[in-house]
Every structure is written in structure tokens, then in C-alpha cells.
Amino acid sequence: MTGETVATFLQENPRTHMCGELRASHIDQEVVLFGWVSRNRDLGGMIFVDLRDREGVCQVRFDPDYGEETFKKADSLRSEWCIGVRGKVLSRGENSNSDMPTGAIEVMAEEVHVFSVAQTPPFLIRDETDANEMLRLEYRYLDLRRPKLQQSMIVRSKVNQIVRNYLVDNGFLEVETPYLTRSTPEGARDYLVPSRVNPGKFYALPQSPQLFKQLLMVAGFDRYFQIVRCFRDEDLRADRQPEFTQIDMELSFITPDEIMSICEGMIKKIFKDVIDVDLEDSFKRLRYDEAVDRYGLDDPDLRFGLELVDFSEELKDSDFKVFSATIADGGKVKGICVPGGATSMSRKNIDALEEFAKIYGAKGLAWAKVNEDGWSGSISRFFDDETRATVETKFGANAGDLLLFVASTRNIANASLGNLRKQIAKDLGLIKEGDFKFVWITEFPLFEHDEETGELAPMHHPFTSPRPQDFDLLETAPEKAYAQAYDLVLNGSEIGGGSIRIHRSEIQEKIFNILGFTEQEARDKFGFLIDAFQYGPPPHGGLAFGMDRLVSLLTNKPNIRDVIAFPKTQRASDIMCDAPSVVDPEQLVELHLELDLDED
């Protein structure tokens, strides 16, 4: 087909419908469809083509009695050829296929045009594929033809529009912040961009627009949002990408309750409009301390029970010396009661759980099975009847349950049991699909101790405001101060987080002081923010949601690569377009750079 005939065909045959939208109500209509040959079969002297576009698949029938030339052309069609079809919608009658949304009809082709032919693709364009991910990433443009991935992208586009329209309706302005900027305070490694016109100097790609959004508040924009790309040069885990997308927002003159309420409204609208799920009216809230006490983690999955119970008081005189000694040393004994675990969990299962707990620092996992007539298991002989009764009562345990204990520091007991709790729920199938449990985690500690140096480090970032009642603690015991910070957790994943920011320079200076910054260091890093706060900054706060994670949870995709059109591998490479790649030496000269590859 020459260029002219393609142009002529398109001009003379404007598309009337998308393949996926045809229904019985279209019967007898003349239609023009464009799409890809998903399947073609020769049956009983006729050819049946499944024609696929973004909206779905529809069957096209070619009948030699209906047009010899068209039938001949159809005979040459192969998978993934791109074609246009003009024809008439007919009922499939008794041959209806109720598995297909378009299964009640077929299109009897009168004319077919081949826009382009296709080689045999390296893997089948089907939802269920066993092609390995590297091959699929190399041919991403074919992988993206799979209906599942098309749906991911359609959902993602919808979420974008819902978010923006909701925020604009709530008085937010969309403001674009720079991508060529300087280091921001998130503390991960920056991607750098050498400057050609400023020799020896570098831009940083933003880890978030944190400073800019605070400056927009100083500038009086009142409510800001942006769906924005952020960049972190970190060693990649399965759920990390070097570039990721944030729903970023900041508000002036605002209380945490108002921020949370606005975000809940946004999330509820997304779930209702995209997957027709009505979320609860207002989301549960847990203080950080309570979350960690009850679930071991600050991103608890509330779709199941298995709460952690603290026996440090009840077992401080236990005959089991591991327990009593740990408690005497200031540690904790905490446990989980697994309902029915006495029968559903084998000794092998329990050994595996112990190994799992050790990943998080636990020395061991003590356990007992609750039987009708007492306990069995490693530690049961150390427990007298009275202690057993106390433990069973606090656990709410019944015969047939399995009791698991970790004795360690508070942090290790929580981390190991918190993760064990998730693992057990997965093993025992306690998680109902399609269940969405949101919880706000509030009142985080303002600081945490840096694991390496032991020094105080901000738990979020250094602009997070303490609770008003804790301002004085900054002088006396900053490690006891709590932050006006809040994370939103969905099904055990943090999907967003934010805080009220410091807007008074004397408080900001105190924080920098506590963090050990000299005045000069603070100026070098954040001088322009400190300056800005000299000119009437409003009280303000904000939040950022991780868009990739949110869409992956919404579409039930375990891997965020399935909700990103062109993701990178764990080596931070795009293997389709071969990025990063070597560049012309002349380019480096212009950038005043030399490669130094000896280190490797």
C-alpha cells in the first residue's frame, strides 16, 4: 500500500468505533475499525480475525461470497499486522461468546486495508505470558500491547486526571518546579547534570520539590500541587526506580486534620471512580508508637489481626531465663497468637518462621501450641498453669492456637514480629483480595538515632515541625519530641507521607543545631530557604503520594514496573533504547569532564 492509498483510505473511512466498544446495539450498522490482528483462523471456508485495539477485541468475518478480493487479502493477514476494516455489524446468534464483551456480534468485512505488516513477534501478545522480563523490556512496545499493561496505563491516566481535577476543585494551583536544580534535603544520592556554560558546576535532579513547594508557600500561592517526576540514584530494589512519580502538594494556613481530610477525599474519589470501591468515610488513625507496639511496623497491614502482645510485665519473673533476663536488661518479650496454628503449622513451618525472624535480628523464636489439656512445644515446660492462663487471657488464645514469642530489644522484637506477622498472614491466606485497609500513622518521633553515627537524624526531613507542645523539648530533650508528621499506609505499604513544616526561622535554626550543622553548613545547604523565612512565611504543611505504588495497589500489580510505560531494570538501564550509553568524547570535552574508569 503506497502512502497515497493509506492517506486516501483514512480520509474516506474515518473510524466509527473502537473495536472493544461494539455491542448487540450496533447490529446492522456500517462500521470502520482500526487495529491489530490478534488471531486469525480459517474455519469452514471463512476467515475469522480477532481485531484488537486499546479498548478491546472484536471478531471480523471474511466470507468469500461477500467479496472475493477482500477475502483474498484477509487470507494473507498474519498476527500483529495493523489493518483497517470496513464492514457491517451482524449478530453472532447462537455462536455468541459470553466471555468476550463484544461476543454477541461480529463484523462482516466489506473492505480491508493493510497499514503495515509484522514480523513474528518474539513473544505472544497475550496477558498470560511466560516470556522473561528482560525480553519483554527489550520489546517494550510489544509488551505494552498486552491488554493487562494497556489497562494499567489507562488506569494510570485516569488517576492523574481525577487527582488533578479534585485538587483544583479544592483550591490548589498546579505549579511546575525546576528539574535542573540543586541538591534537596532527602538525603539519598542525587543524579547530577554537568553544566557546560558553568565549568565545574553541576545541577542535581530533584529528589522531590520539597524546598520549591515551601518557597511557593512563602510566595503566597496558598495551595500547590504537581504530579511530578523525582529522581534518586539508589541501589535499586524490586519496588524502586531511579525516576518515580509523586503527587506532591503543599498548603498554607492548614491543620493536619484538614490535610488528612483533603487527602482522604482524593483517595476515596480515585477508588470510587476507577475501581468502583466505596472506602470508609474517614480513615483509621494510629499514633506511631501505637502502630509499632501493636503491629511491630510503622506501615502496618490492617487486613488481618495477629496483633503483637507485650508480655514484658507478665513474664518478667518467668522461669524461662531467656525471657526474664531479656526483660531485666530492659528488653521486651512480645508475641503473636496464630489462631488454629497448632494444627495448620507444622514443625517445619515454625522452623522456617524462626529463620525468617532472624533476618530482622531475633536470636530465636519461642513457641507453644495451646491444646485442650495444656501447652506443648519448646517452652511449655517453663510455664506454670497460672502463667499460662495469664498469657492465654491476654492473647485471647483458644485451644488449637499457636503462640510465638520473641525476646529482644524493643526494636528487634517489633521488627521481627511485625514482619513475621505479614509472612504468616500470607502463608495462611488470611488476606482477602480486593480488601483495602487504609491507616494514617501520626506523631512520628521527630528524630531517630543514625544507625552508623548514633547521632540524631531527622526521621522525615529537617523541615518537619515538632508538635506544638514539644517545642520546648528541643532545648531539653529533643529525642523525646514528636513530629507533626503523618504517613498514609494502604495494606501495609506506605503510599504517602507529609508533615506540618517549620515556618519560624528560630525553630529551624534550633533543628539545624540539634542535627549538628554549623551555621555555615546550614547556609550552604538551605540558605535560600532560611532567607525566605525572614519575609513573613505562612504556617504551612503538605504531603506527597507515591503514584507508582498507588496505581500498582489499585490495579493489583505486585511490581511497579507493570504500571510504568518505560521502566528501568534493576541496573537502572532502559534495555529497549540502550540507556545509559557511551557518548561522544567531544561531548565530555564540552562539559569539562574526563572519564576516570580506573577505580572499577
Add this chain to the structure above:
Amino acid sequence: MTGETVATFLQENPRTHMCGELRASHIDQEVVLFGWVSRNRDLGGMIFVDLRDREGVCQVRFDPDYGEETFKKADSLRSEWCIGVRGKVLSRGENSNSDMPTGAIEVMAEEVHVFSVAQTPPFLIRDETDANEMLRLEYRYLDLRRPKLQQSMIVRSKVNQIVRNYLVDNGFLEVETPYLTRSTPEGARDYLVPSRVNPGKFYALPQSPQLFKQLLMVAGFDRYFQIVRCFRDEDLRADRQPEFTQIDMELSFITPDEIMSICEGMIKKIFKDVIDVDLEDSFKRLRYDEAVDRYGLDDPDLRFGLELVDFSEELKDSDFKVFSATIADGGKVKGICVPGGATSMSRKNIDALEEFAKIYGAKGLAWAKVNEDGWSGSISRFFDDETRATVETKFGANAGDLLLFVASTRNIANASLGNLRKQIAKDLGLIKEGDFKFVWITEFPLFEHDEETGELAPMHHPFTSPRPQDFDLLETAPEKAYAQAYDLVLNGSEIGGGSIRIHRSEIQEKIFNILGFTEQEARDKFGFLIDAFQYGPPPHGGLAFGMDRLVSLLTNKPNIRDVIAFPKTQRASDIMCDAPSVVDPEQLVELHLELDLDED
């Protein structure tokens, strides 16, 4: 004010209105306003504060009889302090100020809270400012408080939403493309990002998502859009920024007419919804050749006449040897008739115009004034009565008009007269403010001759499709082929451009061939696109609009820096946050780089 009292005040006094929205209809209402002290005056024992927020300014009155303590606090207020006010809306009665939207009312303050104080700003926060731009960029967060810039950002945010909602309503999907990618074919200099985990390799920041959007078409997404940042490391002109924003779109199975119609709908909606201007039903179109012939440029300003007239036929035997010799050499003699220019333009004006024309390569500017009784001026003596009459008739000239001529190559005659035309219109005030003249320029040449090498180079980019009727010319006379390309020009600025793309690999290969790429070079640069075209690519085309320019024209801002929140200087620097800046040597080691500053 401590943190606690700020929090308490915000909790107990949720904002009821924005300052700028109060009207007579609010009289007698209790209101809570937040904002900045724009002005405060002590008049007749009372204090009047102009309180400013994003939506406008409203007068707040403090009366000692109404509350002694509040009055005292008000007495301490200074410009740009950030405050909250609770009070009652009163009529200003006879003191109404019709210059202010809120001028009919004032708020009698009952309570005032100071959120933060301010130093004296380095310049007044007023629309009319004589502060130099460098100072304003350094304190951009204060500059952005000026109502004019706030309005720019508000308009920009509105345009974003209108564009997205319009495109989504027209079946477009928003898909995010990578920022860490590889060189794209625009041909400007790339910004590079060194990779840490892939030593010696670099990402490029995209000059546009051109290849990705074409791949999205191959992937079957049918209609794609994105409001996306693009990056070009070019020497900056007044209207260029190292990062800029594009409304980017691509469509499958589409004709140029359909694309243009969709874009016209979008532009019309923006102008209607944002500035309430009804644009003409369908935009004018000019073929490239006609645009250049009549206006000298391919981005003509149609708000005024002064069209170029070609006298190469009429004057080929002119006694004025400069004319006849130029024509004999294959050059052109073209002219502009300036109505009334004989009186409105002095000799000095004309000399200045000649200097201006020389910038574009003209050797000189011949001129004549048309008087009631003949011509006067440098060249008049070379023209006999008959030739004068011929010229006057073709120009439609009348007594009092000024005739200007350039004799040169076609390109120089067009460029110099085309730019002269714009300059004269500006000088003579021929441009009506608030006039918006759109024109599509179509059928660009497919190739142009590279100025340096003389070789054929794509006029747009190498993926632009020839016109269907010109496919055969690729073999015989590629320089004569025209492209299926179209630019949208508004008031003499190109605001968007696009084309139908090549979707057949054999045509694409021919183009690469004509451009002198070896097969290997083509593969190295665009291998993944060539591969993708083996798998049933749909016919497709698209367009990109320059958002910064569009918003600057919409808001009548001459400088795109006034429609970008945090723009960079001509040295590509952000002088507020000091980017680019030097980095820790350790960071360069991690990136396998060394500085090489000797060259400078």
C-alpha cells in the same frame, strides 16, 4: 507567638474567605482571612491594613474603640508580615473604592494573629517595579508575590487543566515517558546525566519525547498526550530556557485535517475559558511557500498587512542596475509598501530600517516616497512613469506611501523584508493589543540545505513523512519533496508544530539514506524505532505546543520568564538556589568522573 498558639488559632479560626473574594454581598458576615500586609496606614486614629492573598486585596480596619488589644497589635504590623484576621464585613459606604474589586467593603478586625514577621523586602511587592531582574530572581519567592506574577501562574495552572481535560475528552491517554533516557533526534545539544552503576555511560535528558510517543503508537495506545518538560543545552536567547514545557501529543490512524481540527478546538477552549476571547471557527492556513512569499517568514504575523510584493518580473529590465543585475543572477527584487510612510517615516527612520535589514543579509534598502506628482527618494530617478505606475498598481500604493525594496537572493530578500515588516508594524503602532491571529503553515519542504555542509538536512526531524504524492521524489529529487508537516503560528510566534510520521520502514530507510546515514549509524541512533517498525506500526502523526510561549502570549507577557515559577538566567543559572553549583569531589569519584577545567 508560640507553635501552640498558631495551631490553636488555625484550629479555632478556619478561613472563611479569600481576601480577594469579599463583595458587598458579604456585608455583616463574620469572616476569617489570612494573608500578607500589603500596606498599613494610620488615619484619623484608626489603622487601615491592605491584606493580600492569592485572590486579591481587601481593606482591614482596626478601631481602638472596637478592641484596645487588637488595635495595639495592629499598630506593630509592618509590610509583608503574615497574619490572620477575624472580623466583620462592613460597607465602606461613601468611601467605596471602585478601583478595587473589594472596594465596597472593609473588614472591621476583632482579632489579629501574627503568623510571622518580615524584614523590609529588597523591593516593593507591587506590579510596577523598577527592581532589576537579577535582584527579583534572587528573591524569586518575593517577586512571585507580585499580583501580576501570581496571575501568570494562576493562568498557567488553568491552561494545564483545560488542555488535559480537553484531550482526555477526545480519547487521549496521558502516558509518562522517561526523563533519564538517550539522545533524541532534535539535533540540539543534550544535557547528560552520568550513570554511577554503569561506569562511563550517560543518560540524556529528553529534548522531546518524540521517539517514545511514536513507540506508544506502535504499542497501540492510539492517542497519547503529556504536558512534559524538555531539555536543550543551547546558548540561551531571551525566549529560551534550558528546560521548557511542551504539550505533547500523538495520534494513530489520523489525517492532518483531523489533527489540526483537534488542536484548534483545544486552543479555542483555552482562549474562551481563560480570557473569554472567541476565536474564529477554523484557523487560516497558508502553504509554507505562500507564507514565505507573502510575509518573508514561516511564522508570519497576520495582525497587519505590509505584505511582500515580488517585482522580479516587472523590474528585470530596470534602469536601476542593482535590481536588473540581481534578477539576472537569479535573485529577487521584493518590496513593502508602507501606507502613509512618506510622511510618518523620516530619513533617519529609513536609515535605521536599512541597518536593520542588513542584519538579515540585505546589502541595502532601496526606497521611494510616492508623492502626488511622482516619486522622490534614492531610486526614483531610475523609474520611468510607466514602471512607476506598474509598481504602484501591484503594490496598491497611494500618494503618501513609502516603498521599500530589497534586491538579493530569494532567502535574503524574504528574511530581511519579513523581519523589516514586523519592525515597521511595531514602529508605526500597527498592532492592536488583544488581537489574536492564528495561522497554520503547511507543506513545509521535507529537507533544507545545511548552511555549513550544504547537505540535505530534515527541516523538522527525520521521522516526518513526505506528502503521499511526493514519495516517488525521494528517489529522483528529494530536495523537491514537501512534508506532511504543519506549524501553528500565533501573532508571529510559532506556538506548535508537528507532522504525519513515516510508519513504513522502507521509507524511513530511504530518508536515512538521503541524510547520508550509513545503515550502522541509523541503527546506532534509532535502532529501536527501526525495530519497532517491523511489528505492524499504525499510520500516525502528532504535534507539540510550547506551553511557555503559549501562556506568555495569552497573558501578554513579553518574556517567558514571567510565566515560569523558577526560571533560569541567560547563563542557565538559578540564582535563588545557586544552581548549578560545585559538588563534593566524592560525588565525582562515585560517578567515575574527573573535572577537566584546563580548557577554559
